[in-house]
Amino acid sequence: MIENSMENRSCFHCGDPCEELILHEGKYFCCSGCKTVYDILNSSDLSYYYELEKTPGISPKIKESKFDFLENPEISEKLLEFDDGKRQIVSFMIPSIHCSSCIWILENLKKLHPAVNNSQVDFPRKTIRISFSNQDLSLKELVLMLARIGYEPSIALDSMEKNEKKEQVGRSLIYRLGIAGFAFGNIMFLSFPEYFEMNEFWLERFKHVFRWLMFAFSLPVVFYSGWGYFTSAYKGLRSGILNIDVPIALGIAVLFIRSSAEIILDLGTGFFDSLSGLVFFLLLGKFFQQKTYSFLSFERDYKSYFPIAVTRLTGDSQQEEQVPVYKIEEGDRVIIRNEELIPMDCVVLQGEANIDYSFVTGEAEAVAKKSGDKLFAGGRQQGGIIEVEVLKPVQQSYLTQLWSDEVFSKDKRSTFQSLTDGISRRFTFAVLSIAFIATLFWLLYDPSKALNVFTAVLIIACPCAIALAAPFTLGNLLRIFGKKQLYLKDASVIEQMAKIDTIVFDKTGTLTTSQKDKITYEGLELTEEELSLLNGSLRASNHPLSRSLYSILKKNQITVPEKFEEITGSGLQTSLPDMSLKLGSKGFVKPVVQTGGVLVDEEEMSNNTSVHLSFNDQYKGCFSFQNSYREGLTKVFEELGATRELIILSGDNSGEKERLEALLPSGIKMFFDQKPADKLQFISELQKQGKKVMMVGDGLNDAGALAQSDVGIAISEDINVFSPACDGIMAAKQFFKLPRFMELSNQAIRVIRWSFLLSLCYNLVGLGFAVTGQLMPVVAAILMPLSSISIVAFTSLATQLIGKKLGDKKQS
Template sequence: MDKKTCYHCGNEVTTFNRIEFDSKEFCCNGCKTVYEIFSENDLGCYYDMEANPGATPEEANGKYDFLEKSDIINKLLEFNEGTTSIVSLYIPHIHCSSCIWILENLHRLNDGVIRVLVNFPEKKATITYNDSKVTLKELVLLLTQIGYEPYISLKNYEEKPQSIDRSLIYKIGIAFFSFGNVMMLSFPEYFNIDDIWMREYKDFFRWLILLISLPVFFYSASPYHLAAWKGIKTKNYTIDIPMSLGIIVMFIRSTIDIIFDLGPGFFDSMTMLVFFMLLGKLFQQRTYNFLSFERDYKSYFPIAITKIGEDGVEEPIQVYEVVKGDRLLIRNQELVPVDSILISNSAFIDYSFVTGEAVPVEKKSGDKVFAGGKQVGDVIEVEAVNTVSQSYLTQLWSNDVFQKKVDMKYKTITDTISHYFTPVLLTVSVLAFLGWAFVDLNAAFNVFTAILIVACPCALALTAPFTLGNAIRIYGRNKFYLKNVTVVEQMAKVNTVVFDKTGTITTNANSTISYEGDELTKEQQNDIRNIIRASNHPLSRKLYNFLSTKVVVKPQFFEEIAGQGLVGVINDVKYLIGSPKLLGIDTEKMINETSVHIQINGIYKGKFIFANHYRDGLKELFDNLTYSGYKLVILSGDNDGEKEALQKLLPESTTLVFNQKPEEKLSYVNYLQEQGGNVMMVGDGLNDAGALAQSNVGVSVSENVNVFTPASDAILDAKMFEYLKSFLKYSKKSVKTIKLSYILALSYNVIGISVSIMNKMSPLVAAILMPISTISIISFVTIMSNYYAKKNIKKD
């Protein structure tokens, strides 16, 4: 019977199921339909990335009718505001770059799809779509139609799908069973037992060993054969090619030995080789899953939210302490950390964190407000409807919309080494085989196989991700939270550190505030407190805590002008609270000081003067940074009233720049970069968003307010501010660890290949050493990362 493979999915095509279309052959109408869909939508290059990348589409037949029910849809959706909805679906068939490409181009198949982000390790696709153009059911049916049927289980939807492929466990089990029995049956050969009974049954045992080894070669080792074949077809020369070739050579050689009665073969070595390689693969998966777990559940944000107690008392609590039913106070520019119901009359929510589009959505009392929205305008009250999901907040923070383009140097090095490693390895092994073939053909096969097995670029490939991943966890334990692993590398390159002043190098705690001007009535003080209640600016928070009145009144009008101050109306009385510029005061006549000025119905009343308290360890931090060669800059939106005090406190080389608007801060950071600076911007996330986005590394300092920007690359707990130099130093040590581990991995490969060329290593020993090398590299980077952390963090 004539057999071919389906152009779409690679399944067998016979004379009974063959469907011909466009000079190509398909196994069923489903695969043919998918091909037609891709061709009609100019997505034919899907098949150029990898041959037969698709899966046979399944018939739905009413399977997803339950997705027409709104209560079920609401359980599945992560976000639903206006016409924009977001859903994350587990898609088991995701297995290669072609899958990622077609899913991230899903908008070309249906214009209702806005964006698709694929998480390849977790086989998850996060889909943002317009629900006025496509329903969730239609979206799932489209995915099913093109061979990417999602797995939806309402019962277990909150549970993370199993990350370990169960088939890998089955393959390991079969390999373990086979090599155990093969070794047991090979004992007479090992000890050269030569009695009559053994001579009579020797051939039977050898053929039985061959039979037992077949499942290992064709099933347990199949991932290596398939990966090698795909690598050859796509010219992506991965380590799976020499691994597969080594197994094939041992199998063929052993089969020939048994058929022609030349010897017992190497089936014991082959089966144990496959067993140990699969164990190494399982170990890698387990380790990656452990790192993923650490990232999801221990890298919670050190931000706080204001909880309103039953007695009306406001208290800041950590976001992960929020539980269902808690009443929360959300100020201007503050993030809503959990799905909630709006209690206040109205609110304007900015969902740019979620969708990337900064168009505030108006909400009314009783409406649902989704986690990730940012309040714009007056203070509001909400009631939490569930607990905080730290992994969801991390996902929002890591939204690709806000990612910076960085130079992935170590990823490039790893890719380069891996690309050239396999061709060089094959060349060396062939030359060694030819050289030994003239001396001893058996030795030549042993040398050829051992070289292919012992060489392991896995160790090279794992150094950077494991080192940087471990560094992120160590930073997190020390309350410095990084967006992703690339931030560690970027921090190691920093040579210029720019600090905001108010709320960054100064602290809200222990501030001394005095008032100069016309006396304010208790009613006016209460109005001022209620207006600044909605603001997250550090001076607003200090003044709010300073004023003693407690009566809560909602302003008729509220506006916060970035870099200037607040405008509010209460009982038809207009208040201007902020800088001299907001009030129209001639700044040349003003005494240089940190102050907040008050104007009521056009009449200037006076000012609150703040005696700034700088953070503990500020002088030591700046001295250490200067000593280490960093260029330091204070970039402030305030006047230069603190200039003289800062000049006495900080090193002479520190540059002090005052009266900077938010856009001027951004321009100044850009200027530093043009001068060759690799800039870390440290701010409070309020008036620094542009500068944080422009900088190479943006750090948002979090004290007791739930404010940070998606432009920031890291969040630093204010209590750890004095250890910033230690964090920078540790980033350099992490890069040093990567370089040392590269040297270690390359040394292992050079020594292992050299010993194999000299015929001093058997294929079995090579198979055992391969996972050991991976374990040793992971252990090395873990030990070194923890050693440098213990030695450097908090010690300067």
Template sequence: MSITKCFHCGDDCSTTKIYHDDKLFCCNGCKTVFEIFSENDLTCYYDLEKNPGATPIDINGKYDYLDKSDIVEKLIDFQEDSTEIVTLYIPHIHCSSCIWVLENLHKLNTQVISSQVDFPKKKVSITYKTDEFSLRQLVELMSRIGYEPYISLENYGQAPKSIDRSLVYKIGIAGFAFGNVMFLSFPEYFEVSEYWLEQYKPVFRWLMFFFSLPVVFYAGRDYFKSAIKGLKSGILNIDIPIALGITVLFVRSTVDIVFNLGSGFFDSLTGLVFFLLLGKIVQQKTYKFMSFERDYKSYFPIAVTKINAEGKEENTQVYDIERGDRLLIRNRELLPVDGILMSASAEIDYSFVTGEAKLVTKVSGDKVYAGGKQRGNAVEIIAEKSVEQSYLTQLWSNDVFQKDYNPKFQSLIDKISKKFTIAVLSIAFSGLLFWLFYDASLALNVFTAVLIIACPCAIALATPFAMGNLLRIFGKNGFYLKNTNVLEQMADLDVFVFDKTGTLTTNKKSDISYSGLTLSEEDKMVLKNSFRNSNHPLSRELYSFLSSQNIQDSETFEEHLGEGIISSYNDHTYRLGSAKFVANHVDDSTLATAVHVSKDENYLGKFKFETIYRKGVESLFQSLDTHYKLIILSGDNEGEKPVLTKMLPKTTQMFFNQKPDSKMRLIEKIQSENKHVAMVGDGLNDAGALKQADIGIAISENVNVFSPACDAIMDASEFYKLDRYVEITKKGIQIIKFGFIFSFLYNVVGLYFALTGQLQPVIAAILMPLSSISIVIFTTLATQYISKPILNK
């Protein structure tokens, strides 16, 4: 059977079909957006991409807080007279149609002057007039056409971060100097002895000297700072021989031209700094996109509805909430503080905090915790604490978040830098002593030549270019790593710990089955329409699951929150919901989620919701089991244990009913056995475990909107490839080691010429850039070569 799709958003229209202008829509919202575009001559939006839109949401009252001037002032970028400029993050931007319609907002409202989209960052900068328009109206306009901005407390009250372009400037200066110095050095390379060279040789040499000054004292100063810090800390890092090499190159070259001994090594000096800085910017660009250190400000709303002493509703900033305040929490709004429920009942979704998808039913007088989302009718709560004191924020109060927690990990560069530095200095001083006794006139020349040629430029470049390219490849495939150290640590893991719900399982769909008496067409029609009237998540799933196409309202409809639904049709009464609500005698000992059905007090059956595991979970665990210890830590009950036992390797350990702190303690215990642990989770309850682990990997359905503090963020659709990424990192380490070997061979050749007193400027000029360029090309091509077949297998 062919699936009909919505003309606007592309969703399946098999359950709801709305026709307009010979086109099919899944809901009135999508139809309305089409009408808006039609009225404003923007229908070519659909010519750019097929089904480019998103289903708009109901936003009534959601953005009322944007009418408060003190909040708006903190969000906008510029305000002068009647003109404002604001930059908004739009998660739904995904294609050329999105860019086109967002840059044509002025056609939808004449108060919008201009809008410009930054596609990679999914942001749009909008300039608008405030005479008869406001930020709230702008946000509501964008939400109505399916481009709802994401506004959180993280955007509020913060000055825009200045962009550090110093590294770009340094690369520009080093590259400019390198090119000019190489050009000025060509006559010396080929020993041109014509009159013009002899006449202008001093000019050329002093020009090279002046070109090198900004390279040494500006572009390369970070290496000197790092070297000094390392020496003060008693650590011989890789920047020490680099800084020493730069110093010797500059001093030796300056002496050469001052005393007319030669042209020096300014070409090698400027080339060295230029290539080192290139490697540094490659690293920065690859993991600059993601934000890994997040806190509650990233997810909390800016304002909430407060009921004042007169009973009137008003918007208030979350930071202004005090103990005893009455707050109104609407459907799908986040509870910003801990409080006491005043309404008769509430359905709270704590998946944001716990990672578990089940709704929690609360009745009047119960305590509710910050981080939960209200589902259904609006409820009132009495605040017990301020935002900073609530349960949600306490998850970041743990010591592991307050300190710069970093496992005792040494990168490959750290491991070899000390030995390399000692070896280079030993060889240099040994050569100095030898030539002092053999031929003192060459002693200083040999000493400086060794330090110049043995500068670890190739070694320093191998890691950033190999790891930087892997970070780029991983990010392109939906796996975003915090830095290159994470890649190296992935190759050194012993244990993988997984959360269950939301990590191994998907929250996007459920497998529904019905067991019991056969339902008539009338029964299906009544049930479908009963579920249609309910906002409960299970009701929405069952509404889509039932096949009846008849739209017929029930004669009566009552929804008992947390219990079920009572509806009647043709003198028949139906009860839908929990086993206790539908029929007390039904055995509900099973741990599975189910919706029971009865008709005129006669039990008909139940709809059972089976957990859907992510694609490739079984094969992933089988692959990892050959090299790693596997553990499952779940905050859920043991209802899925039989399924997991059958699905996963027998060696997999499982722990259920785990609290956030117990997960963290268990990982800490494993680490005490000198094991390197990777934690893979999704919910905020995994935040402590993710931070405690050597590597914390957050699984997210939307990598731009939510992830706890972690070392890596993985798109949920890429979860089944986790073992492949680990395999690639191991091969990446091998490539770096090969790069070290090549660098060592270069140094051996160069040291031969240096120790024998034969090092000429032309040899240094060839060997040093050649080693740098060849390492960059080798590591980049090799990492690309190994990654493609592994990811595509």
């Protein structure tokens, strides 16, 4: 009864269900960390935090020594954005920022500590910029304060590299767009009078002023806003591709030259309105397509995960010092603490290593290593402190060497020809031939009009609407995908997805869940008392295996053990006056003497994780944990396999082969024991056969394959925490929707095709005016925006419709 009511309580601070209840000031907390945060906030009059959102917090888990490296001036200097000796400014990425309360509390840091002058949160990027006076507050203290209230900054090797360049690119488009819009609006005003009254007296007198003003406004449009089209067209031509920017650049150039000639020679008003409108709409399309998920990074490599510094032992006196990771050399001796990531290949000297390679392989189960064993970079130590000797420094380690492969320096998109580029080649040829034929005709018929017609054709055929179709369709779909938790790097990935004919899956962590929730018990039956003590002991343990075991066992009764001891890396030991329990690894539970019981098959053990238990030193049996496959896996494979080739590429041994074969439709190739470099090689072999390959993976060991493939999708249990470099990040729980996403990208291509057709109709109408030599500026000024707007409307509606399908099918 009591247990039930406790289960239903959730923590006032973080909202987690309370397993161990702390009652404090009439509120319930799940751990003393949450209680402390509440106290801190309350004592600083910051309890408004809880008014903004219900249970906004994050349960804080801090280890003070973790941030010792911030005391090293060399490291802190690199992290700081600004430092004048008194005031320092620093920016952190804080993955746990998730609601408005977070913004509020982080921007009120100055109330928690007077030395903080100002702090500003960028919510979409999940970053905070803090300015503080370093005389009263050191960088380390600041980070600890953040960690203590549950907002631990993530500081990794790449925090030291400032990425200001990226921002500049984003802003430059805003400038271009702003200038084009500004000029467009003003030119429209100025050209309006001449649309209607041609022979009015005052207009005749002032029209030159109007025209020259328009000319002045159009200069920045052509030479700043639209300049990108000229450079892109030039680049395309030089590499032999007629991309969509070629006809656009041609159109802009012709528009500008003809309009300037017209006003200089006093022949007419020119097409400045169409010119600026064209550039404005095109840039708008670009802006729309440029939806980026700023809180995600698609360029992450090992640097985003590796620590900045490690503890090195120096001299004979074994002094510990914090050293930047890139200064570590072969032969150095390094201390790795609990939960620390090993940034280099090394050999264990002392201590019991228990390494979790989930970053690398996606496999969450920790591997025990003894002194003398080799450790690879990328593992995370779980358990006590170990001392290791470095074999290979960071840049040369087994894992990081993968990044020296040229795949990572090559830009994937430069080799990809988009649908728009494909159509633009034919389009450009068609337009140019029409222009020449029409000019030839007029040269024979009425030479005075020939030049007029030639330029008019090029102007009206400027493929504004075609160039807008893809950005708006794909940009819109990108947003729809994003809502369904498939975050793509950019819009061209959707086009790539539609072309995929081969999909390669990683096994562990991609097809399987990282939680081990399939548990089987083998051994002697447990009595009621034993079960209740087991439950009580599990409840008190924080180990992930204990947690999942606890959640599965039936809880009839719970006996809280009197003595509780958790031995990190091996297991736990609890006791009542008349009973004792040992739970954990085989070596820990079953000491030297084997007390009969069930002998577990050694081979089976190597594939599964197991927790052994004994009561009163009597071995009882073990719980085996198995990876379970993701929900809907069979269906996903059936649906995708209907039209595409599916391959499984696993870094593990072939132990699971039979289970997979039983689960999946037949005809799926499986390859096991693949090293990271093998995976990369495998993908490129497929590509050499002319296949369009999509790689679905999760760990850093897939990074090479993800980069090499045409589309690399990373599956991630927690979007904010981890993903290797890729083209798209997909929330693990959306895995079953993969066929839908593929289908949708195919439909998007169809929408783009239809809008091409639509815009061709507009072009034909326009060409009708142009070849007959009747193109008035007002016609161009109406036709151009009309076609653009209708294309935008069509694509938005169409994508919204097909996007709806995604939602509907989810419910069924």
